[in-house]
Amino acid sequence: MADFTSRRTLVLRRFARNRFAVASLILLVLLFVGCYTLPAVLPYSYEDLDFTALLQPPSARHWLGTNALGQDLLAQILRGMQKSMLIGVCVAVISTGIAATVGSVSGYFGGWRDRVLMWLVDLLLVVPSFILIAIVTPRTKDSANIVMLVLLLAGFGWMVSSRMVRGMTMSLREREFIRAARYMGVSSRRIIVGHVVPNVASILIIDAALNVASAILAETGLSFLGFGIQPPDVSLGTLIANGTQSATTFPWVFLFPAGCWC
Template identity: 60%
Template sequence: MTDVEIIVQGAPQAATGRRKLVWRRFLRNKTSVTAAVILVVIFVVAFTLPHFLSYNYTDIDPTAKLQPPNGQHWFGTTTLGEDVLAQTLRGLQKSLIIGFGAAIIGAFIATIAGSVAGLLGGWSDKAIMWLVDLLLVVPSFIMIALFAPKTKGNGSIVLLTLLIAGFGWMISARIIRGLSMSLREREFVRAARYMGASTWTVITTHVVPNIASYLIIDTTLAVGGAVMAETGLSFLGFGVQPPDVSLGSLIGTYSKSALTYPWTFMFAGGFLVAIVLCANLMGDGLRDAFDPGAKRARAKSGKKRKVQA
């Protein structure tokens, strides 16, 4: 058996062993595992429970206005008699779709832009980085607000997801560009390009597998940021438009009655906090699993701060 055959056969085994090691490290982090389980439960409940409810999010019960949580309306009702549970679950669906969708689309754009810039260099690198610098300077909130009147109707969720993703990929693209530049000089990348492999083939077969750990962590952490972005836009009236709802629009609508009728506000706010917190904790756990050195570095930094204090 030649050396090449040994390397080719050993590579999948090494990759499988590393995946198992990363998985074991992640499972040892009880906080991150709990956060991941909670996030999955929230996702399942948001999309399955509405099918078993007696009320839709648009249904109105005129005999039960501003009712506190009870046996008929588990989360209470609004000023119009709408079921808070049904509205909260509908808002959860929209926020989760927008959050996960924007994070995944943003990661895809960042991967393509950063990899192409890092691998090709030259004018391609300058043009892509010029676009990145331009988008970083442009106030994203104002740009999204300009398109807000067009987000009414069935296309609102798709357009809002694309807008959030379109203004959230630049920092990741810069990091991926740096990683791609370091991979560009590696022997396997140079060999692939020498054999005539296209840029797309090099990206999919060599660059992406080697930066997969960063992509997983970055996408997970981006979910919380995308959900917060959607919430802020909907809170100010630039996101999901009535009669549809999201967590942000529910919080914005009932924030004034948070103290007098807390059940109209606290469930949407609680789910928002849970989603963002669980996504961030899960991302931290994945980062520690892929790079244990980062956890030790943070621990040493924390000890130094305590000593200085």
Template identity: 55%
Template sequence: MTATDATPVAERTPGRGRLVLRRFLRRGSALTGLVVVVLLYAMAFSYPLFSPWDHAVPDYLAFLAPPGGSHWFGTTKIGEDVFAQVMRGMQKSLTIGLLVGLLSTSLAAVVGAAAGYFGGWVDRVLMWLVDLLLVLPSFLVVAVASPAFRGESWLVFVLLLAGFSWMITARIVRGMTLTLREREYVKAARFMGQGPFRVIAKHILPNMASLLIIDATLTVGAAVLAETGLSFFGFGVRPPDVSLGTLIASGTESAMTYPWLFYFPAGFLVVFVLAVNLVGDGLRDALDPAAAGRERAKKAEKGERA
């Protein structure tokens, strides 16, 4: 075969990235989830362009007004526009979820890969730290620590959430690293004089990218729920700022009498978490088609037994 004959074949062979994208686009639910997430982010940050109200500016002529007119989602008991507050709350909650997902997954990748690659006392120290954090009740620790940072930036809250979200993933990354460090291409890289951190960054972490991407996606939804729960109990975002958690907490007592105060922020929270989980499922199937095939086979087997 000549070089001219081999060129079209190489051009027709799609790369891994293109294959993953093609598999992801075939999942209608995952694509729908991605579109919903993008739309929610776009709405949350662009609402001042089309909303006549600010989240902190009350309308003194409309107290507890139902949805309609210029107040699309109604108003609160002091005349604040619920639509503007929900959009502002989504800004905070979605940003917190995204940052926690990125920080948590990055920390898990670094700690797990370092423990598995270096072994010895590095492995023992890092895994002791992981075990210690796993036995601590993270919700209570964050709840107790949050008042100490009252008035500080909400980024401190992000660090607290991320600090208790990475341990299980780090253990998984360590186990995969113990296997990958014995592969021929890793040994060849070490033989060629590449440093340990370069080997980890270039040859080990890229081979577990599917795990890390899926973990980051799912951690975003979990972080939003954690922020909502902590804010519900008064440990998260502080007034006068708002998040979905604070809006749900303030609207709970009026869920039956003035339902728009509760159901609009709660509904957007449910939609966002569901959309993120759909994206995570789609990425899992796109990056690991064998796992998706096994899952479908199990479902088919259960259907036959039923």
């Protein structure tokens, strides 16, 4: 228990030194909490139709205006952010976990394991992942298909991070404390989990925050092109796609979702 506490303290201390990482994490948490708590205080849900306010500009009644069906745009955007943020966080957690595992194993053991894993990384890096995901991903309208989308995005989002972890692990394995643990008979798994990963954890946390943004961009792009989240569900990509046709005549329908995406 004391060993776990010391590792956790080490990770938190190193992470707290990076102001950019702390600010990014705080912003991410605020966005995640906001998009799930604000809908409860709004007078309209994302599904409600107001036939007396079709394509109305922002007003006291509808703060960000309405779309062609009379749906409150703020409620729609918050619903889209919920879906996009949830997918982004899940993809980031999975892809960062894969990167940490592959990179640390490859860097620590070297030899044939390193060659095989880096061959796999190089292979996936040259695959046109966005096109492949667009082909494989069905039009996601239920939870099972959303899980498939998350797995596909995560499966193509860990390679660069794993190379970074590999390089750091190759440096760490020659340090005195790693050698001492090895000479004392500590298993390779315990060395990787207890010594290697905590020393690269601050970088992994920063990388996870960046992966959230990358996953949101990828999911939004897929939904915009008609391959990701589709009506009747809502995503930032579908909102932007629906607003493109009226971007010049009813600009709020396009600008507000696009602004949240940017």
